[in-house]
Amino acid sequence: xxxxxxxxxxxxxxxxxxxxxxxxxxxxxxxxxxxxxxxxxxxxxxxxxxxxxxxxxxxxxxxxxxxxxxxxxxxxxxxxxxxxxxxxxxxxxxxxxxxxxxxxxxxxxxxxxxxxxxxxxxxxxxxxxxxxxxxxxxx
Amino acid sequence: xxxxxxxxxxxxxxxxxxxxxxxxxxxxxxxxxxxxxxxxxxxxxxxxxxxxxxxxxxxxxxxxxxxxxxxxxxxxxxxxxxxxxxxxxxxxxxxxxxxxxxxxxxxxxxxxxxxxxxxxxxxxxxxxxxxxxxxxxxxxxxxxxxxxxxxxxxxxxxxxxxxxxxxxxxxxxxxxxxxxxxxxxxxxxxxxxxxxxxxxxxxxxxxxxxxxxxxxxxxxxxxxxxxxxxxxxxxxxxxxxxxxxxxxx
Numbered sequence: 050x051x052x053x054x055x056x057x058x059x060x061x062x063x064x065x066x067x068x069x070x071x072x073x074x075x076x077x078x079x080x081x082x083x084x085x086x087x088x089x090x091x092x093x094x095x096x097x098x099x100x101x102x103x104x105x106x107x108x109x110x111x112x113x114x115x116x117x118x119x120x121x122x123x124x125x126x127x128x129x130x131x132x133x134x135x136x137x138x139x140x141x142x143x144x145x146x147x148x149x150x151x152x153x154x155x156x157x158x159x160x161x162x163x164x165x166x167x168x169x170x171x172x173x174x175x176x177x178x179x180x181x182x183x184x185x186x187x188x
Numbered sequence: 189x190x191x192x193x194x195x196x197x198x199x200x201x202x203x204x205x206x207x208x209x210x211x212x213x214x215x216x217x218x219x220x221x222x223x224x225x226x227x228x229x230x231x232x233x234x235x236x237x238x239x240x241x242x243x244x245x246x247x248x249x250x251x252x253x254x255x256x257x258x259x260x261x262x263x264x265x266x267x268x269x270x271x272x273x274x275x276x277x278x279x280x281x282x283x284x285x286x287x288x289x290x291x292x293x294x295x296x297x298x299x300x301x302x303x304x305x306x307x308x309x310x311x312x313x314x315x316x317x318x319x320x321x322x323x324x325x326x327x328x329x330x331x332x333x334x335x336x337x338x339x340x341x342x343x344x345x346x347x348x349x350x351x352x353x354x355x356x357x358x359x360x361x362x363x364x365x366x367x368x369x370x371x372x373x374x375x376x377x378x379x380x381x382x383x384x385x386x387x388x389x390x391x392x393x394x395x396x397x398x399x400x401x402x403x404x405x406x407x408x409x410x411x412x413x414x415x416x417x418x419x420x421x422x423x424x425x426x427x428x429x430x431x432x433x434x435x436x437x
Binding site for chain 2 (some may be wrong): 061062064065066068069071072073074075091092093097100103104109141165166167168169170171172173174177179
């Protein structure tokens with residue numbers, strides 16, 4: 050009777066140790082790296098959208114006109130639903146020139162990816178801009 | 189006392205579960221906090237090359253537009269110099285260099301050819317050869333390409349004498365971008381009267397939707413020949429002009 054109780058204690062102790070170690074194992078193997086596949090997809094979507102917009106010089110013209118609302122509308126159309134973005138436009142000296150946010154939601158708390166695009170205008174006075182598009186899957 | 193001794197194994201187990209859940213939640217918290225500050229910069233080499241190609245084209249278009257509207261020819265070289273500099277500092281994962289050569293062989297000079305002839309043909313063109321070189325840990329590539337931006341104008345004119353010096357003149361205008369029909373943004377037609385170019389008081393322009401337009405007007409032109417001129421600005425802002433002598437119907 051006494052021996053059986055001791056055996057049960059040992060089994061319980063083993064079980065407890067197994068529980069703690071299995072949790073430690075899960076913690077170690079939990080994916081702490083960013084989801085690179087999802088990020089690559091996001092980056093591709095962002096680059097495609099910017100290149101499509103810049104293909105015929107529309108992007109440069111809209112920046113020259115400081116028509117940030119139109120740029121946002123275009124990105125809303127070109128990017129799929131479920132993608133959050135924030136676009137920042139810089140001049141060639143890397144000074145931000147968009148006076149209002151070009152974004153569809155706040156990216157804080159998201160795992161974001163960033164792509165850069167260099168834009169030259171087709172205007173007679175050629176100007177250059179650098180665009181940084183941050184993207185994240187909407188939660 | 190007997191009861192507490194009997195339950196001590198269960199307490200141990202519960203304590204183990206609590207410890208396990210604490211460890212797990214701590215780990216999840218660390219992962220979530222990491223997510224907030226995670227921002228990865230990605231740049232595909234292929235995408236970057238496409239961006240360089242596209243931007244180079246925009247620069248040549250803007251420069252030809254500037255030069256055809258009266259700007260100095262040096263604008264092309266100075267714009268390309270700036271573009272090369274911006275590209276050179278942009279790719280962060282390696283060394284990249286964009287070199288360019290302005291076409292100098294006839295009929296081009298410093299990458300530009302403007303010909304606004306009296307034979308019904310006019311052209312404003314820019315031609316630049318590029319070599320883009322990229323070296324990083326994984327890629328070592330040389331990408332040669334060229335950009336040819338050409339706006340051409342073809343005009344044909346015919347006229348019919350209505351009475352005396354009054355003539356009904358038709359001018360058929362064809363606009364081409366890189367040899368393909370393209371729409372115009374502005375069209376202006378003039379006729380020659382005693383060595384002066386005059387704009388008709390009233391003329392209509394028919395748009396056929398395929399880069400072809402017909403301008404029709406009536407004017408008093410005493411000379412036996414009818415000389416007309418068309419000035420066109422295409423959708424890219426490139427100006428081109430051509431003159432032609434009308435044929436009687």
